Amino acid sequence: MYVAVKGGERAIDNAHLLLAKKRRGDTSIPELSVEQVREQMPLAVARVMSEGSLYDPQLAALAIKQAAGDLMEAIFLLRAYRTTLPRFGASAALDTTQMQLTRRISATFKDLPGGQLLGPTFDYSHRLLDFALLAEGEQPGPQVDPQAELSPCPRVLDFFAEEGLMAREVDDGAAVPDITREPLDFPASRAQRLQALARGDEGFLLALGYSTQRGYGRNHPFAGEIRIGEVEVWLEPEELGFAVPLGDIEVTECEMVNQFVGGKGIDAQFTRGYGLAFGYAERKAMGMALVDRSLRAAEYAEEAQGPAQQEEFVLMHCDNVEAAGFVSHLKLPHYVDFQSELELIRKLRKQTCEQPAAEEQRV
Amino acid sequence: MSAAEKLHLHSETAQPLFSVRDLTHLYGPEKGCQGVSFDLYPGEVLGIVGESGSGKSTLLSLLSGRCPPDRGSVSYRDSEGNWLDLYSASEAQRRTLLRTEWGFVEQNPRDGLRMGVSAGANIGERLMAQGVRHYGELRAAGIDWLQQVEIDPLRIDDLPRTFSGGMQQRLQIARNLVSSPRLIFMDEPTGGLDVSVQARLLDLLRGLVRELDLAVVIVTHDLAVARLLADRLMVMRRSHVVEAGLTDQILDDPQHPYSQLLVSSVLQP
Amino acid sequence: MNAQAQTQYATEVGYNFAYLDEQTKRMIRRGLLKAVAIPGYQVPFGGREMPLPYGWGTGGMQLTAAILGAEDVLKVIDQGADDTTNAVSIRRFFARTAGVKTTTRTPEATVIQTRHRIPETPLNGDQIMVYQVPIPEPLRFIEPSETETRTMHALEDYGVMHVKLYEDIATFGHIATSYAYPVTVDARYVMDPSPIPKFDNPKLHMSPALMLFGAGREKRLYAVPPFTRVVSLDFEDHPFEIQRWDECCAFCGSQDSYLDELIVDDAGTKRFVCSDTDYCMQRRDLEEEGAQ
Numbered sequence: 040m041y042v043a044v045k046g047g048e049r050a051i052d053n054a055h056l057l058l059a060k061k062r063r064g065d066t067s068i069p070e071l072s073v074e075q076v077r078e079q080m081p082l083a084v085a086r087v088m089s090e091g092s093l094y095d096p097q098l099a100a101l102a103i104k105q106a107a108g109d110l111m112e113a114i115f116l117l118r119a120y121r122t123t124l125p126r127f128g129a130s131a132a133l134d135t136t137q138m139q140l141t142r143r144i145s146a147t148f149k150d151l152p153g154g155q156l157l158g159p160t161f162d163y164s165h166r167l168l169d170f171a172l173l174a175e176g177e178q179p180g181p182q183v184d185p186q187a188e189l190s191p192c193p194r195v196l197d198f199f200a201e202e203g204l205m206a207r208e209v210d211d212g213a214a215v216p217d218i219t220r221e222p223l224d225f226p227a228s229r230a231q232r233l234q235a236l237a238r239g240d241e242g243f244l245l246a247l248g249y250s251t252q253r254g255y256g257r258n259h260p261f262a263g264e265i266r267i268g269e270v271e272v273w274l275e276p277e278e279l280g281f282a283v284p285l286g287d288i289e290v291t292e293c294e295m296v297n298q299f300v301g302g303k304g305i306d307a308q309f310t311r312g313y314g315l316a317f318g319y320a321e322r323k324a325m326g327m328a329l330v331d332r333s334l335r336a337a338e339y340a341e342e343a344q345g346p347a348q349q350e351e352f353v354l355m356h357c358d359n360v361e362a363a364g365f366v367s368h369l370k371l372p373h374y375v376d377f378q379s380e381l382e383l384i385r386k387l388r389k390q391t392c393e394q395p396a397a398e399e400q401r402v
Numbered sequence: 403m404s405a406a407e408k409l410h411l412h413s414e415t416a417q418p419l420f421s422v423r424d425l426t427h428l429y430g431p432e433k434g435c436q437g438v439s440f441d442l443y444p445g446e447v448l449g450i451v452g453e454s455g456s457g458k459s460t461l462l463s464l465l466s467g468r469c470p471p472d473r474g475s476v477s478y479r480d481s482e483g484n485w486l487d488l489y490s491a492s493e494a495q496r497r498t499l500l501r502t503e504w505g506f507v508e509q510n511p512r513d514g515l516r517m518g519v520s521a522g523a524n525i526g527e528r529l530m531a532q533g534v535r536h537y538g539e540l541r542a543a544g545i546d547w548l549q550q551v552e553i554d555p556l557r558i559d560d561l562p563r564t565f566s567g568g569m570q571q572r573l574q575i576a577r578n579l580v581s582s583p584r585l586i587f588m589d590e591p592t593g594g595l596d597v598s599v600q601a602r603l604l605d606l607l608r609g610l611v612r613e614l615d616l617a618v619v620i621v622t623h624d625l626a627v628a629r630l631l632a633d634r635l636m637v638m639r640r641s642h643v644v645e646a647g648l649t650d651q652i653l654d655d656p657q658h659p660y661s662q663l664l665v666s667s668v669l670q671p
Numbered sequence: 672m673n674a675q676a677q678t679q680y681a682t683e684v685g686y687n688f689a690y691l692d693e694q695t696k697r698m699i700r701r702g703l704l705k706a707v708a709i710p711g712y713q714v715p716f717g718g719r720e721m722p723l724p725y726g727w728g729t730g731g732m733q734l735t736a737a738i739l740g741a742e743d744v745l746k747v748i749d750q751g752a753d754d755t756t757n758a759v760s761i762r763r764f765f766a767r768t769a770g771v772k773t774t775t776r777t778p779e780a781t782v783i784q785t786r787h788r789i790p791e792t793p794l795n796g797d798q799i800m801v802y803q804v805p806i807p808e809p810l811r812f813i814e815p816s817e818t819e820t821r822t823m824h825a826l827e828d829y830g831v832m833h834v835k836l837y838e839d840i841a842t843f844g845h846i847a848t849s850y851a852y853p854v855t856v857d858a859r860y861v862m863d864p865s866p867i868p869k870f871d872n873p874k875l876h877m878s879p880a881l882m883l884f885g886a887g888r889e890k891r892l893y894a895v896p897p898f899t900r901v902v903s904l905d906f907e908d909h910p911f912e913i914q915r916w917d918e919c920c921a922f923c924g925s926q927d928s929y930l931d932e933l934i935v936d937d938a939g940t941k942r943f944v945c946s947d948t949d950y951c952m953q954r955r956d957l958e959e960e961g962a963q
Contacts, residue, residue, distance in 0.1 A: 047759040115724070122720040123686065222715040222890035225818050351816055361888045364725025368805070371727065371757050374750045374931050375787045375946055379849035379868045381932065382914055387843055494826045501830075519838045526837055531830025537840055537906040559841045 062107040076100040085289075085318025086110055090359065091117030092219070092238050093124075094288050094317050115360045122219070129215060131273040131282050135292050136194055140268040145195045147261050147296055153192030158267065159319070195264040196294050196311060205296070205309040225351055232334055232354065233327075237315060239357030241323040247347040248329030256345025258332050260312065263296035267319055291316045293324035297332050299339055310339060417479065419444045419617050420585060425464055425474035432640040435461040438474070440636065440646065444584065445615040449632030449649065451622060451664070456638040458621045459589065465619055466506055466587045467496050478503075481584065501531050505578030509590040511570035514577070515562045521548065521573055522558040528581040547576040552606060568599035572606065579610065588620040592627055604630050625665065629653055637661045689736040689769040695719055699737035699892070703883060706894035711856030712824070713807050718890035728761055728786060729887030731803035735765065735784050738799060738883070744772045746780035751788035751929065751946035758786070775949050787850075789871040791928045791950040794880035796897060802865040804886040807893065809853040809863040829861050832904055840909050849914070855902045856895055864901075870913045870929045875901040918943040923954035 063070065077084055077100035087099040091114045099117055106112035142158025145151055157163075199205035218234045227235070236244060251258055269289050275282040293314040301307035312332025314324035333347040346352055356362065418441035428434040435457035442448055450458050463469040465476060467488050476488040481503060486495065500506070508514035515524050522544035529540055545555040551572035553565075562570050571591060578586060591607070592600040608631055611618055622628055628635055628649060635652045637645040637660065645658040656662045687693065695717075702716040721729040739745065745765055749758035753775040761784060762773050774780050777792040784801040794800065810820040813831050823829070832853060839847040852869035856862045864875060865884060875882060875895055882895040895901060905911040919926045921942045928950055930943040945951035 047754045047756050048763070051756055051760060051763075118720045119722040123690075123692065125692070219720070220717045222717055224715065351818065355817075360720065361725045364727065364729075365805070365888055366726075367724055368726030371786075372750050372755050373787070373866075375868055375929070376850045376866050378930070378932055378946070379870075379914065383847055383849045386845075387847070390844060493822065497826055497828060516834070519834055520841055522841055523834050523838045527830060527834050530833040530837065531828070535833070535905075535907050537837065537908050540837060 058107075062105075071104060073097065073100045073104055076103050082319055083110060085291075085316070085320045086241060086323065087113045087117055088317040089320055089323060090114045090238055090240065091121065093117050093121040096318075111359050111363050115363070118360055128274060128276065130285070131275055132210065133270050133272065133290070135266065135270055135290070138266055138268040138270045138290075138292075139287075140189055140192055140266055142267040143192050143264070145262070145264045147195060147263050151195060151198075153190055156189065156192075160321075192266070194294070196296065199263075199296065199309050203308075205311060208311065208313075223354060225354075226337070227350060227354060229331075229335075232350070233313065233315075233331060235354045235357060236327045236330055239327070239330075240359035240362070241320070241326060243357050243359070244326035244330050245322060247333070247353060248326040251329055251333050251345060251347045254345075256333050256336070256343070256348040258310075258312075258329075259298035260295045260329055260332065261297070262325065263294045263311075265291070265293045265321060265324065267291045267321065289318050291318065291320045291324040293321070293328040295325075295328040295332055305339065310335065418442060419446075419479055420465075420619075421477045421479075421485075422465065423475050423477075425461070425471050425476065427460055427464055427469065427471045428641065429460075432642075433457075435464070435638065435641045438636075438643055442585075442617050442619065444617055446634065447611060447616075447618040447620065447632045449620050449622060449628035449635045450638060451625060451628050451635055452638035453623060453664075457641040458623075458638055460641075461638070462587055462589055462619065462621045466504070467500060478585070501528050502581050503584050505581075505583040505586040507571075507574055507578060507586060507588040507591045509593040511562070511567070511574045514574040515570060517562050520559045520561055521553070521565070524562065524573060524577045525580050527577065532581065543580055547580050548573075550579075550610070551576045552602075566599075567595055568603055571595065571603055575607070575610070579614065582614070583616070585617045585619075588618060590622055590624075591620070592622075592624065600627075607631060625653060637664065686768055688741070689739045689765060689771075690722075691719065691733065691736045695733075696737040699733055702892050703734070703737065703894060706883070706892055707881070707896050709860075710895055710899050711854075711860030711862040711893060713891040713893045715890055716892050718887050721887065723760070723764070725888040726805060727757060728784070728803040730885030730889075730892065731784050731786070731801050731887075732761060732764070732885075733887060734801045734883050734885040734892060735782060736769075738801075739765065739769055739771060739782060741769070741771065743781045744774050744779055746774050746777065746783045746949075747785075748783065748788060748790070748947075748949075749786040750931075751790070752948040754948060776953075777949050787866050787868075788929070788946060789867055789874045791925075791945070791947045792953070794874075794878055796879040798880040800880055800882045802867075802882065802884045804863065804865045804884050804891075805888075807863055807884065807886040807889050807891040809851075809861050824860060827859070832861055833906075836904060836906065836909075840906070846905065846909060846911070852911075853904050855904065857899050858902075861904070862893065862895075862901075868914065868929060869903065869911070872901070872903045872911070873913065877901075916943060920945045920951060923951045923958070925951070925954060 077096050080103065083103055084096050084099045087102055087110055088094055088096065091099065091102070098120065099113065102113035102116040103110065106116060140156060142160065143153065143156040145155065196205060200207045215230050216228065218231055223231055223235065250256070252260070267289070269287040271287055272285045273282040274285050295312035297310045297312060299308055299310045310332065312328040312330070312335070314327030314331065316323040316327065330347055330353060333345065334350050334353060336343045336348040341348070343349060420442040422441070423439045425438040426436040428436060438461060440448070450461060452458050464471050467476075470489050478486050478488060478499065480486055486499070488496065506514065516527070522541065525544045525547050526540035529543060534540060541558075544558050548555045548558060553569055553572055562573055565573060592603055595603065604627060610616070611631070618631070620631060632649045634647065635649045636643045637652065637658065639660045645652060645656065645661045652661060653665055656665045698717055702714045706712065706714045718730065719733060721732055723729055723732065735745070745762065747753065747758045747762040749755040752758065765771055766773055777783070777790045781797060782799050782801060783790065784803070786803040789800065808817070808820050809832070810823055813835070814820050814823065836846050836848070839845065848869065850868045851863055851866040852872055854862055854864050854872060854875065864872060877898050877900065878895070879897050881897055884893045886892070903911040914929070916930050918930065920928060920930060921944050923945060925945055928945045928947060931946045933942045933944060934940070935942050
């Protein structure tokens with residue numbers, strides 16, 4: 040049986056080689072470069088950065104290439120890399136009012152200061168396969184006006200706050216917990232919750248947000264504002280005593296406006312759900328904002344009936360690296376446990392087979 | 403019985419078991435309950451009546467330790483004679499109380515039973531929580547209690563979902579009574595049942611309450627149930643207790659206009 | 672062993688000795704000290720993302736990484752065997768990142784990371800067992816909420832554990848839990864011994880070795896210190912029992928080890944062999960020596 044030790048090692052090595060071959064595909068086709076992935080699949084890169092919780096388009100693109108396009112595997116690769124990085128400190132809060140916008144829309148007002156800025160979006164495209172992209176050869180890049188300038192875009196939800204129709208979110212200045220360093224505890228703080236959701240699986244949050252719209256914990260949402268663009272990251276090193284800019288990152292921010300009829304000593308007002316994701320990731324940010332608002336049920340003394348309102352349920356199951364790992368571990372050998380079950384089932388069957396016979400004898 | 407024993411017995415029944423002062427919890431104006439005070443004595447059955455939304459169920463939650471009040475106090479005198487303030491007691495004390503000296507019979511037996519395990523396991527759970535580790539003993543207690551609530555002991559290994567509604571309710575009662583509690587809370591225990599099944603259950607309840615000398619707080623909108631079981635009544639309306647007194651007195655000669663309306667709106671038994 | 676001294680042993684360039692950085696190791700060791708001080712209590716810890724998937728032993732690996740020194744000799748088993756792919760993969764991981772000596776022989780090992788088994792060879796006081804744990808909470812399948820289970824542990828509110836056992840006896844005539852069989856540690860905490868077969872439960876009781884348990888995904892660790900009472904839950908009149916086989920090992924003839932069942936031909940012919948490959952090997956070596 041000892042030969043099998045070496046067999047196991049060789050099997051693993053071979054599996055790695057076969058995977059590399061699978062990833063490379065037909066070698067007569069030129070190999071995909073990391074730069075190509077980074078530049079031409081920016082939305083995939085954005086998702087991997089968000090859920091991998093590391094802003095690095097180059098490494099995210101590498102992870103996508105290495106994972107042969109499996110985004111969850113790419114997220115996992117980026118996370119496993121991130122965990123080994125040292126922490127220098129926490130950045131100052133992002134000031135998204137100062138964003139260099141590429142897109143900004145609000146569903147609550149037809150027009151507003153700064154206007155609606157459609158920007159790049161799939162929203163109004165007809166989903167017809169574009170066979171021009173299938174054709175060989177260089178596609179000329181689209182023409183855009185490089186001189187286009189934006190007027191200032193104040194945040195939509197601040198208008199409500201000015202009027203007292205919505206509670207302002209106040210930074211209490213407390214240290215921000217880091218859920219990648221300290222385990223979550225329940226009930227979670229909003230900071231912990233938003234971190235977990237920001238790392239959470241887009242599909243899972245989308246489905247949960249959708250479930251609230253269909254009545255499992257309705258919260259009457261409006262897309263108050265969605266903004267996408269570049270924002271500056273600042274850090275205040277302790278030894279300096281003042282903040283310095285580190286560079287720009289692209290983010291998508293979504294603020295949902297939700298109706299609240301009042302109760303438990305709180306007046307009728309609008310409430311807020313918040314979503315933020317790295318890169319161009321509108322669906323993720325919207326799903327996150329819907330779920331964030333759902334999870335504030337206790338804060339507003341709402342009855343928590345829908346799955347999207349169950350904090351433990353949502354936060355313990357939204358991480359796709361955890362979920363994928365635990366589901367995939369079913370592939371590991373379970374000989375020993377299975378042997379126990381086998382023995383048990385046989386024992387149980389033996390009893391039920393013997394029982395009727397014994398009863399017959401009594402008759 | 404010696405004189406000392408008589409004296410002890412006298413002092414036992416002369417002291418309240420359960421004492422409530424100014425209990426208040428409001429969800430909105432006149433929603434919930436406010437300013438409720440009463441004493442309950444050993445072996446006494448208190449009925450809380452009123453229409454839906456009058457605050458009966460809120461009051462029951464507050465009394466049974468399920469929801470902390472905005473203000474007011476709930477005190478209980480335990481089997482050792484010590485008074486315990488329910489909401490300043492520790493969670494451990496409250497839980498112990500709830501699974502030993504107290505019981506709670508839910509309106510829907512599904513909420514009060516473990517539907518996934520057998521009738522015997524349902525009955526034995528409190529004993530196991532108290533440390534009984536002998537399967538044979540648990541079994542014997544299960545059979546004994548099934549008989550007491552008039553369920554065929556042969557059904558001890560059947561799941562509650564194979565039982566009729568009335569049987570489920572009787573099983574829930576057995577599950578509560580197995581730990582010999584002194585105080586039971588009941589929330590519309592006959593609520594979901596047919597009239598004939600109701601009558602049988604009420605009969606059983608009345609017998610058990612007398613036999614075991616149980617103190618009971620029962621919430622019901624059914625005055626016939628109240629008349630049959632309760633020694634005293636509290637009539638609730640819009641979060642207030644509008645009238646309280648002996649059951650016969652209130653049902654035969656209601657003083658408050660709302661009580662009069664309530665009584666006149668149902669057929670007398 | 673200080674960090675500098677350890678670093679020079681690392682064979683994988685760019686990573687610290689045994690992969691985890693020293694800060695993280697210290698955090699885990701603090702958690703372990705707490706776990707040892709409160710036997711059977713689940714200590715939350717800041718579990719890190721490991722380069723292996725969750726559910727594949729990330730909890731055990733973090734514990735191993737935190738306690739491993741350059742002089743340690745590591746054994747990794749999965750299902751009792753050193754040769755299963757996951758055991759191979761984890762052993763390789765530490766051979767690469769820590770450069771420690773590895774072994775398949777139980778008596779030679781100072782740290783044994785395991786999934787689903789405790790070796791048949793009795794352990795000694797110089798050894799540490801590290802268990803990989805998928806779901807650390809023994810109450811989880813009765814109560815899904817973490818807030819509630821933590822309260823139940825705090826209040827020793829364990830009656831419901833026996834409801835499950837009662838139900839087994841009522842239905843099957845005996846307790847039908849065969850692995851991950853819950854135990855009471857030091858007469859206080861109810862603990863999941865990880866999915867080892869109940870056959871291995873008695874080996875936990877008063878063991879001279881330190882037992883550490885790590886659940887990476889759930890971010891919990893716990894411990895059974897040496898010479899601690901570990902009692903499997905049961906009833907007085909239905910005492911805890913372990914599995915027995917009518918067969919003996921086809922290789923070494925052992926009659927008292929845990930056996931794996933193999934199907935050896937298309938007709939479904941069965942053979943039984945020791946699940947602990949090292950134990951089996953030792954017995955066969957002894958036999959050969961005896962024959963010579």
